[in-house]
Amino acid sequence: MDSLDSTLDSMQNNRFAALYNSMIRELTNTTHLSQTEVTSLLMVYYKFVMNNGRAAKMMTKKQFYQIFLVLFNLNDMRAADRTLLHITKHVKYVDPAGWIQLFTLFTTGDLTMRMKFAFAVYNTKGTGLIDREMISVAVERFFIGEDEDEVMELRADMCELIIKKFDVDKxxxxxxxxxxxxxxxxxxxxxxxxxxxxxxxxxxxxAHCTNIDSLISY
Structure with missing residues (x-):
């Protein structure tokens, strides 16, 4: 166990094992990720937690936002908030199971799983239906410019196009x-x-940063 991560001392490696070994086995059995991938992702998580002090046990939501915006290159804070609601029930923290669930969603090839996640994020009112107001809010960031009238017209046209395309039962x-x-x-x-x-x-x-071997294109 001492050699699991050479950047950590033996005490830190042993603490990682004590905290996460049983979770690694469980998550390996319940996700498409391999044991190595789950271990590597939890090691990244563990290092973020260590930055929060000796008594800390979970990643903060502030840390998650930084990862979401910088590492994932996803710059929509509303999407980040909705993603958090999907993966964890904690108010201020992201638990390790939620962290793994996030990567499971991001790396799965299962279209159904991806659709369920995406629809849940887009359905901001939690009604099970996406209405015109939700679409209008979403398309606001699609068009920006100095000509406000033109931007508003483009947004309205996009909203109508989306409804026409996706509202199958009219x-x-x-x-x-x-x-x-x-x-x-x-x-x-x-x-x-x-x-x-x-x-x-x-x-x-x-994938290269977190040793998710199944994603790496050699």
């Missing part, structure tokens, strides 16, 4: 079934209301 809302119908046929529309997943390039960097 009831004025986008349900999960509507979303699945469209995205199953056109997976490129998975993130139709804004980026939620790291790009391929960002995933490659992430």
């Amino acid at each position: 009831d004025g809302f986008i349900s999960f079934d509507d979303y699945v119908t469209v995205v199953s046929q056109q997976p490129c529309l998975l993130e139709f209301l804004g980026r939620l997943f790291p790009s391929v390039d960002d995933q490659n960097v992430l």
Whole structure:
């Protein structure tokens, strides 16, 4: 165990083992990640926790935001907040299981899992339906410029285009079934209301940094 991470001393390595060994086995059995990948990700998590002091046991949400915005290159704070709600119930912290769940979502090839996550993030009211107001708020960041009238027109046009495309049953809302119908046929529309997943390039960097071997393209 002393050699698990050469940047840590033996006491720190032993504490990691005591805290996470049983969790590593459980998460390896319940996710698509290998034992090495889960261990590496939890080691990264552990190092963030150590920065919070000897008594700390979890990553802070402030640390998560920094990772989300910098390492993942995802710059939508509303998406970060919704992602946090999806992976953890803690108010101020991100627990280790939530940390692994995040990477499970980001690295899975299971389109259904990705659709469930994306729809939950986009459905900001938690109603199970995406309405015109949610779409309007989301498309605000798609268009910016000095000509306010032109920007407003572009946003309105985009909103109408999205509703026309995704409201399969024409009831004025986008349900999960509507979303699945469209995205199953056109997976490129998975993130139709804004980026939620790291790009391929960002995933490659992430994979090398955290030893997620299954993501690395040799």
